[in-house]
Amino acid sequence: NAGVMQNPRHLVRRRGQEARLRCSPMKGHSHVYWYRQLPEEGLKFMVYLQKENIIDESGMPKERFSAEFPKEGPSILRIQQVVRGDSAAYFCASSPGYGTVLSPLHFGNGTRLTVT
Amino acid sequence: GQNIDQPTEMTATEGAIVQINCTYQTSGFNGLFWYQQHAGEAPTFLSYNVLDGLEEKGRFSSFLSRSKGYSYLLLKELQMKDSASYLCAVDNTDKLIFGTGTRLQVFP
Numbered sequence: 435n436a437g438v439m440q441n442p443r444h445l446v447r448r449r450g451q452e453a454r455l456r457c458s459p460m461k462g463h464s465h466v467y468w469y470r471q472l473p474e475e476g477l478k479f480m481v482y483l484q485k486e487n488i489i490d491e492s493g494m495p496k497e498r499f500s501a502e503f504p505k506e507g508p509s510i511l512r513i514q515q516v517v518r519g520d521s522a523a524y525f526c527a528s529s530p531g532y533g534t535v536l537s538p539l540h541f542g543n544g545t546r547l548t549v550t
Numbered sequence: 551g552q553n554i555d556q557p558t559e560m561t562a563t564e565g566a567i568v569q570i571n572c573t574y575q576t577s578g579f580n581g582l583f584w585y586q587q588h589a590g591e592a593p594t595f596l597s598y599n600v601l602d603g604l605e606e607k608g609r610f611s612s613f614l615s616r617s618k619g620y621s622y623l624l625l626k627e628l629q630m631k632d633s634a635s636y637l638c639a640v641d642n643t644d645k646l647i648f649g650t651g652t653r654l655q656v657f658p
Contacts, residue, residue, distance in 0.1 A: 467645065476637060476650035477593065490645055525592060534598075534641045538583060541592040 436461065438528050438542035439508075446548045447516050455511040455545045459528030465489075466509040467539060468501060471523045483509060484531065516549045523547075552576045554649035556638050561655045562628055570623045570652045572638030580641035584612050584623045587635045587651065596623070596636075628656050 439458040447453050459466050464485050469477040482490040483503040494501065498516075503509040513520055523546050527539040553575040562568040574582070581600040585593040597607050599614035599621060611624040623636055633656045639646040 469648075477639075477646075477648040479645050479647060482645050490643070533644055534581065534583070534646060538595045538598055539646060540595060543592045 438526055438540060440524075440526050440542035440545050442545060443543060444546050444548070446550060448550055449517060450515050453513040453516050453520070453547055455513075455524050455526075455547070456508040457511070457526030457528075457542060458508040459526075460540065463528035463530050465529045465531040466503050467527045467529070468509075468511050469525045469527070469541075471525060471544075473522070477525065480511070513547075516547075518549050521547055521549045552640075552642065552647050554638055554640060554647060556636075556649040556652045558650070559653045559655070561657060564628055564630060564656055564658050566628050567624065567626050568628060568654065570625075570636050570638075570654065572621045572623070572649060574619050574621070574638070574640050574649075576640045576642050576647060578642040579616065580644070582612075582614055582621045583639045583641065583646060584610075584621075585637040585639065585648075587637060589634075593637055625654075630656050630658065632656050 441456050466483050468480040471477050479493040481494050481501045498514045500512045523544045525541050525544045527541045529537050555573045581598050583598040584596040586596050587593040597612040604613045609626045614621045635651040635653050637651045638649040
């Protein structure tokens with residue numbers, strides 16, 4: 435059973451460009467979480483999605499960031515007009531939706547975004 | 551507000567025992583989780599506590615006191631490969647809120 439798959443592993447963008455990060459959940463999982471980790475810091479919650487529905491986006495910056503999880507295909511975290519401060523590791527985790535206690539989150543290997 | 555505190559760094563010797571503490575103040579609580587993260591890698595799940603008491607899993611144990619807002623992770627028979635960051639996280643309304651992590655260095 436394949437784990438959570440994220441791609442690309444590394445992404446370099448110039449300031450002002452768009453970054454698209456993809457996350458394919460584990461088989462049978464319908465819920466996805468996105469977290470951001472700045473260098474030497476902890477994981478910061480960004481958004482929690484179910485297929486075709488955003489459940490909790492309380493951690494998402496108000497501008498330039500958006501996330502979706504369509505009925506078919508991976509979840510996408512999109513960052514428009516990237517700035518240097520967006521440079522970070524972005525991790526995705528998936529779950530079957532029974533709550534983290536019944537099904538602890540398992541994370542993908544992350545996408546390391548570098549903005550030059 | 552949400553507040554999860556852990557020591558920033560700890561050091562220990564191979565073969566020893568180390569205890570990593572975590573205190574939390576959150577608006578909701580469904581459980582407390584511990585993750586291990588090696589540099590440049592994904593966090594990996596270690597253990598969780600929902601009820602008060604000790605949960606043991608091989609060389610790793612985790613303890614929870616909900617009334618005190620306190621947990622610890624105990625690592626026994628330390629190995630060099632245990633050098634990593636250890637992240638404490640609280641489930642708050644079905645999402646995990648993480649502390650900043652404790653970087654553990656194990657010396658021979």
